[in-house]
Amino acid sequence: MSSSITSAHDRAVTDQFTRQAEGFSQSRALHAQDVVDFVVDAVAPKPTDRAIDLACGPGSVACALAARAGSAVGVDATQAMLDEAAKLSARRGLRNIEWVRSSVYRTPFEDGAFDVVTCRFAFHHFERPEDAFAEMVRLAAPGARIAVCDGIVSDDPAKAQAFNAMEKVRDPSTVAFRSRAFLRDLFVSAGLGAPEERFFHVAYRAGDLAKGSFPEGMDRDALQAMLEASVEGDTLGMNARRTERGVELSYASVVLTAVK
Numbered sequence: 001m002s003s004s005i006t007s008a009h010d011r012a013v014t015d016q017f018t019r020q021a022e023g024f025s026q027s028r029a030l031h032a033q034d035v036v037d038f039v040v041d042a043v044a045p046k047p048t049d050r051a052i053d054l055a056c057g058p059g060s061v062a063c064a065l066a067a068r069a070g071s072a073v074g075v076d077a078t079q080a081m082l083d084e085a086a087k088l089s090a091r092r093g094l095r096n097i098e099w100v101r102s103s104v105y106r107t108p109f110e111d112g113a114f115d116v117v118t119c120r121f122a123f124h125h126f127e128r129p130e131d132a133f134a135e136m137v138r139l140a141a142p143g144a145r146i147a148v149c150d151g152i153v154s155d156d157p158a159k160a161q162a163f164n165a166m167e168k169v170r171d172p173s174t175v176a177f178r179s180r181a182f183l184r185d186l187f188v189s190a191g192l193g194a195p196e197e198r199f200f201h202v203a204y205r206a207g208d209l210a211k212g213s214f215p216e217g218m219d220r221d222a223l224q225a226m227l228e229a230s231v232e233g234d235t236l237g238m239n240a241r242r243t244e245r246g247v248e249l250s251y252a253s254v255v256l257t258a259v260k
Contacts, residue, residue, distance in 0.1 A: 045069035055122030059085025154237025195256035
């Protein structure tokens with residue numbers, strides 16, 4: 001199953017994640033089991049559950065859901081990511097998982113088809129986050145658990161603006177990282193009430209983050225220099241600090257969950 005990919009932003013997403021697919025799938029910072037479990041534990045899959053992970057990337061969350069649920073589906077717009085996801089499920093011997101290429105705004109599934117609906121580290125790529133969340137709610141059966149996980153910007157407007165400017169250079173498929181309040185309001189506006197929240201950080205060395213990026217308008221060395229320069233005053237709101245291993249920084253992140 002697939003949907004057409006036509007907009008300039010969709011093409012940027014496809015370009016970035018086709019190039020990033022292999023390296024992205026191997027990123028321990030994003031795909032180590034303890035990091036994946038921040039989302040999976042929040043929705044507590046049961047053996048009878050039908051689960052779906054939207055914008056699944058290389059499949060780490062969808063595979064973790066499949067290991068605990070009755071069945072799982074991973075949806076992504078980029079075929080290269082789905083190819084990496086299929087390799088992962090094959091390595092793990094998972095036979096209860098399906099990979100589907102589709103837009104997150106309208107997936108080819110019936111209303112209320114799933115007991116668990118998740119989306120991790122993707123909302124900052126969505127031009128229409130409200131529509132993506134509405135699709136998650138549509139897919140959720142009554143009593144289903146819904147979880148959104150993403151990085152969040154600093155409460156300092158100047159740092160938030162500088163961070164998003166950097167991210168749009170580092171990954172041109174980025175639309176904007178949003179605030180915790182914005183993500184919470186998605187749940188409230190959908191009638192789900194205030195979501196539960198779990199906070200964590202995804203840490204990187206500046207050099208490793210730059211090396212795994214495909215920046216636009218500058219090379220990786222310049223991107224690394226920009227990240228390292230943020231130590232003075234923590235201008236990006238990433239808790240940048242000098243260590244013996246080089247400059248380290250982190251993405252403040254949150255998992256928000258609610259029951260439909």
